[in-house]
Amino acid sequence: MSLPHAILTALLEKPSSGLELTRRFDRSIGYFWSATHQQIYRELGKLEEARLIRALPSSQPARGRRKEYEVLPAGRSELAGWVGRTEDPKPIRDALLLRMRAAAVVGTEGLDAELRRHLDLHRRQLAEYEDIEKRHFPPERDAAEDRLRHVVLRGGIELERFWIGWLTEALGELERLPPAPR
Amino acid sequence: MSLPHAILTALLEKPSSGLELTRRFDRSIGYFWSATHQQIYRELGKLEEARLIRALPSSQPARGRRKEYEVLPAGRSELAGWVGRTEDPKPIRDALLLRMRAAAVVGTEGLDAELRRHLDLHRRQLAEYEDIEKRHFPPERDAAEDRLRHVVLRGGIELERFWIGWLTEALGELERLPPAPR
DNA sequence: CCTTGCATGTAACGCGTTACATGATTCA
DNA sequence: TGAATCATGTAACGCGTTACATGCAAGG
Known part of the structure; x- marks a missing residue:
């Protein structure tokens, strides 16, 4: 439920490629919501399809070629809405x-x-x-x-x-x- | 990784049916490892197949008929081994x-x-x-x-x-x- | 060239979640 | 006998995890 929002937050803080995001998820954001690079690529694909983010035009699509993303206005609205949304705390699982x-x-x-x-x-x-x-x-x-x-x-x-x-x-x-x- | 062990612990504390387990997971054990009845039934099936638990002979198998399980010696060993096993703490995810x-x-x-x-x-x-x-x-x-x-x-x-x-x-x-x- | 590292991706599996289905039992 | 409740189960989907595959780029 929250990985897309974690990614939107990270991309708003700074537009990035998938691998850059992965690295940042190993540090700051990831301290509270970890994710592997596979999850991140999968989610980036979904977010792009949903028009919440877009690949920067400079980076033409090709496997192995670096691809930068930025958040679209719809993505920012979605995130702003999520911040105040009602969502029960998950029970402890330790x-x-x-x-x-x-x-x-x-x-x-x-x-x-x-x-x-x-x-x-x-x-x-x-x-x-x-x-x-x-x-x-x-x-x-x-x-x-x-x-x-x-x-x-x-x-x-x-x-x-x-x-x-x-x-x-x-x-x-x-x-x-x-x-x-x- | 831990649901089977949660169930083994609960069954050792007291042999139970699936629904009883579900109720106990809404209280004591579940305060630290929650599970729905679907997860529990699925896992009970696996544990039985792996010969770590068995259905008490009194309760013949039939849909809708109450089925009690108890832990077999192999199940107890598995749990005892798990208690001291090396397993890194999961990063926070909140x-x-x-x-x-x-x-x-x-x-x-x-x-x-x-x-x-x-x-x-x-x-x-x-x-x-x-x-x-x-x-x-x-x-x-x-x-x-x-x-x-x-x-x-x-x-x-x-x-x-x-x-x-x-x-x-x-x-x-x-x-x-x-x-x-x- | 060829290896190493960077970068993006595919495939498969298991657990967690939600919705629904079916069989037994009880009691009005 | 039919509604409510107890009890077990199926199906489908999504996220998290692991292993692996593919393409590009730089340096020796």
Whole structure:
């Protein structure tokens, strides 16, 4: 439901080719909505057919030839409409929480190592976000669009902090458990 | 990747029919891994074929006739192995964060109402979790498996608190913005 | 030339979602 | 007996994922 809107947003921020988009989805936008290059090409095709974007005339179509896209007015309207649309939050779907629950039934073997690994990954991600915050949102700057983007980034930061806190708590609980549960 | 494991966990906690599972996925397990009855029936079929579960002999197969399943030893092993398996955390995929980012480009119209709606939904969910915590995990109880399940629930609680905090912050930011951005 | 990297694409599969269909059971 | 409910199932579609295929361009 949201990939086309992610692409429209990215293209409005800066007209790009498919591969450029893919790279940007590995960084900024992709921190909150990831996508592979196959998904992106497929979706670009649909968006073009729906006349929400168009290929820049400079780039004539040919396989292997770079193709730049820009958003058409209809695409901008669609995105503006989506921003305020009613859409329920998706229920949580997290494999780690589920594994923890499974561990309560079949035992915790190997789980502690996996939790530690995740803890480390989330710490790295947090460090990366904090680094971006320092570089892109220094206290003195204060433009309006920047403030919205900053709130988004802070969301990512607080989510990572949540995971770090929860994983630490869970590891503590695991250690306090009898050695061979069940 | 995880639905079969969610089902195995649920069936180990209590052998059930497809519809019973569906109901339980609307409550406990489903708080962390939701599934519709179609997914569940499809998956039950696969698990049975793979000999990880079996239908209880009492319930002879017939459309419309209740069919109870239980986990076979192979199913329990599979689940125990999965608990400690290496599996990277999925990157965040959240439409609200994305919409916020889109709003920075095309304007925030309608977004504040939607954020308030989500804030309300998350407050309700938090209240429900806290209620479950009071009923299922009173301070005096302290069994080992219970502690793991309690950690899972606390994860859900802290996640809801994260959303409530972030949405509050985001709403504050929206109000502080010029009335007709961009 | 030929390899390497860039860039766009195809194909196939599985899970998640929505809509609908069918068979049993209960009770008015 | 017929409506409501319980229970299991089919069909179709779209997104996400993985593997692979094809075309162009630059440097050795």
